[in-house]
Amino acid sequence: MLTGSDYNTVWLWDTETAEQPRTFGGHTRSVYSLAFSPNGRLIATASGDGTVRIWSNPVGPAPTTQAVAPQAESVERRTGVPRPNALVLVIGNKNYAHAPEVRFADRDAKAMADWFRDVLGVLPENVLEEHDASSVRMAQLFGTSAVPKGEIHNRARFADEVIVYYSGHGVPFVPEQGRPLGHLLPVDVPAAEPRFGGYPLDLLIAQLQLLPVNQVTVLLDACFSGLTQGEGGAVPMTSAGFAVGVAAPVHEAKVSVLSATAFEQPQFAHWLVDRQHGAFTWYALEGLGGAADRDGDDRIGFRELGTYIDERLAKSGLQQTPSFTRSSGDPLIVELARP
Numbered sequence: 068m069l070t071g072s073d074y075n076t077v078w079l080w081d082t083e084t085a086e087q088p089r090t091f092g093g094h095t096r097s098v099y100s101l102a103f104s105p106n107g108r109l110i111a112t113a114s115g116d117g118t119v120r121i122w123s124n125p126v127g128p129a130p131t132t133q134a135v136a137p138q139a140e141s142v143e144r145r146t147g148v149p150r151p152n153a154l155v156l157v158i159g160n161k162n163y164a165h166a167p168e169v170r171f172a173d174r175d176a177k178a179m180a181d182w183f184r185d186v187l188g189v190l191p192e193n194v195l196e197e198h199d200a201s202s203v204r205m206a207q208l209f210g211t212s213a214v215p216k217g218e219i220h221n222r223a224r225f226a227d228e229v230i231v232y233y234s235g236h237g238v239p240f241v242p243e244q245g246r247p248l249g250h251l252l253p254v255d256v257p258a259a260e261p262r263f264g265g266y267p268l269d270l271l272i273a274q275l276q277l278l279p280v281n282q283v284t285v286l287l288d289a290c291f292s293g294l295t296q297g298e299g300g301a302v303p304m305t306s307a308g309f310a311v312g313v314a315a316p317v318h319e320a321k322v323s324v325l326s327a328t329a330f331e332q333p334q335f336a337h338w339l340v341d342r343q344h345g346a347f348t349w350y351a352l353e354g355l356g357g358a359a360d361r362d363g364d365d366r367i368g369f370r371e372l373g374t375y376i377d378e379r380l381a382k383s384g385l386q387q388t389p390s391f392t393r394s395s396g397d398p399l400i401v402e403l404a405r406p
Contacts, residue, residue, distance in 0.1 A: 070101075076174070077101060077112050079124070091122055144356030147187035148402040154226035154280075155183045155194045156208065156219055160235025162199050165257040171338055173198055175234035175288055175348040182352055183230070187401055193226070195219075202253040202264035209266065209274045216277075223278040230284045230400075231275065234345055237289035238265065249291035275322045282398050283322045284369065288345040290328040290336040323369050323393040325376070337385045346387065350379040355401050365405060368397040 070077065077091040077098050094114035101112045103124070110122040159176025161169050180196040183189040197204065210217030223229055235254075239247035240261045250265035252258060268291075275283045327347035328334040337346040344352075351372065353359075359367045359375035373391040380387050 077110075079110070091120070093120055094118065144182075144186050144352075145403045148404050149188040150228075150402075151190055151193075152225075152227040153183075153189045153193060153230065154219070154222055154228070155180070155189050155230045156197070156232070157183075157194065158197045158200050158208075158231075158233045158235065160199055160233075160252070160254050163236065163252070163254050163258075165255075165259075166236055166252065169235050171344050171348075172234040172288075174343055175345050176232070178344065178352060179232045179234075179286075179348065182355060187355060195222075199254045201255045202266070205251065205253050205266045209271060210277075212270065215274060217274070220274075220278055223280050227280055228282045228284070229275065229278055229280050230286070232286045232288075234288040234348060237268075237287065237291040239291050240265065240267075247291075251287075251289065272322050272324065276320065281321065284398060284400060285322065285324040286351060287324065287326040288336060288347040288351075289326070290334055292328070292335055323391070323398050325369065325373050325389060325391040327387065327389060329388040329390045334387055337380075337387050339383075346380060346383065346385055347376060347389065350376045353379065357403055360403060365403040366399055367401040367403070369393050369400055370397045372400055 068079075076094075079090070091110070091112060094112065098112055098114045101110065103110055108124050110124050111119060112122065113119045157176045157180040159172040159174075161172040163169070176196060176198060180194050184191050184194050197208070200208070206214075206217070208217050208219055210220060219229065219231075233251060236252035236258065238250055238252050238258050238261045240250055241247045249268040250261040251268065251271065252261060252265055256264035272285070275285065327336040327345070338344070339346050339349050342349050354372045354375040355367065357367075359371045361371060361375070369391065370393065373389055377389050380389065
C-alpha cells in the first residue's frame with residue numbers, strides 16, 4: 068500500500084505484515100497524487116512543488132498491493148493572512164552523537180516550516196529551517212554572551228516579529244546550588260554535560276529579547292527533565308538516572324515561550340507514533356490551522372494556542388502539561404483569512 072501526506076513524504080507499506088519497507092522523501096511540498104505501474108515495479112508521486120517523480124519499487128509486485136489515494140493523517144487547516152514582515156526559525160534535532168535520537172524531530176521541523184510557508188502566510192525566504200544543529204551552529208544562530216548578535220539578530224533587522232520553533236532534546240544542568248537549569252541540547256553535546264556546549268534557556272530568551280522586533284514567540288517541543296521517550300516508556304539520558312524539574316526560564320518583556328511540558332515537573336514530551344510526530348507539535352499544527360480559534364474571531368492568540376494544546380494533550384491521556392510564559396497582553400500568533 069502506498070500513502071502520501073501533507074509533509075512531503077510517501078510511505079510504502081506491506082499490507083500483510085504492516086511493515087514499512089521504504090519511504091520516499093524527495094519532494095519539497097505536500098504529496099497529493101500517487102500510483103503504481105501496472106506491473107507494480109514503478110511508483111509515481113506528484114507534489115505541490117510542481118514535480119512528478121518516478122521511483123523503483125524495492126518490494127516488487129504483490130497480489131495484495133494496490134494503488135490508493137493518500138491516507139496519511141493530515142491536519143485540517145485554514146490559511147493565514149500574509150505576514151511579509153515575520154521571520155521564522157525552525158530547528159529539528161533528531162540525530163544525536165551522545166543521546167538517543169528524537170524520533171520525529173525532523174518531520175516535526177519540516178511540517179512546521181511548511182506550515183508557516185504554505186499555510187500561515189510567511190514568505191518562503193523568511194522561513195529558516197535547520198536540522199541537526201551543532202553547538203557551534205546554535206551559537207551562530209542565536210549569538211552568545213560574548214558575541215550577542217547572531218544570524219537571527221542580523222536577519223531580524225528587516226522583520227517586526229520573530230517565531231522560533233525547536234524540536235529536539237532539552238536537558239537539565241544541576242548546579243551545586245539552586246534549581247536545575249534547562250538547556251537546549253545540540254546534536255554534538257553529551258546529555259550528561261550540557262554545560263559544555265548546551266544552550267541555556269535563560270540565554271536563549273535573553274538573546275531573543277535583544278532582537279530589534281516588537282514580538283518574539285518561542286515554541287519548544289522538548290522537555291528538560293532528563294527523560295526521553297523510548298520504545299517502552301521514559302528513558303533517562305543523564306547520569307543521575309532520574310527525572311527532575313527545572314527552574315522556569317527568566318521572563319522577558321517581549322518574549323513569549325510555549326513549551327511542551329511543565330518546566331518544574333519531571334515530565335517528558337510524548338510522541339504520537341501513529342501520526343509520526345511529537346504530540347505537542349501535532350496539536351500545535353491543529354491549533355494554528357484554526358482549531359484553536361474558539362471564539363471565532365479569526366485570530367489565534369498565544370493564550371488560545373496554549374490552552375488548546377493543553378486540552379488536546381489532556382484528552383489524549385498524556386501526562387504532559389504545556390508551560391507558557393508570555394509578554395504583556397496576549398500576543399497574536401495567527402490571523403486567519405476569512406473563508
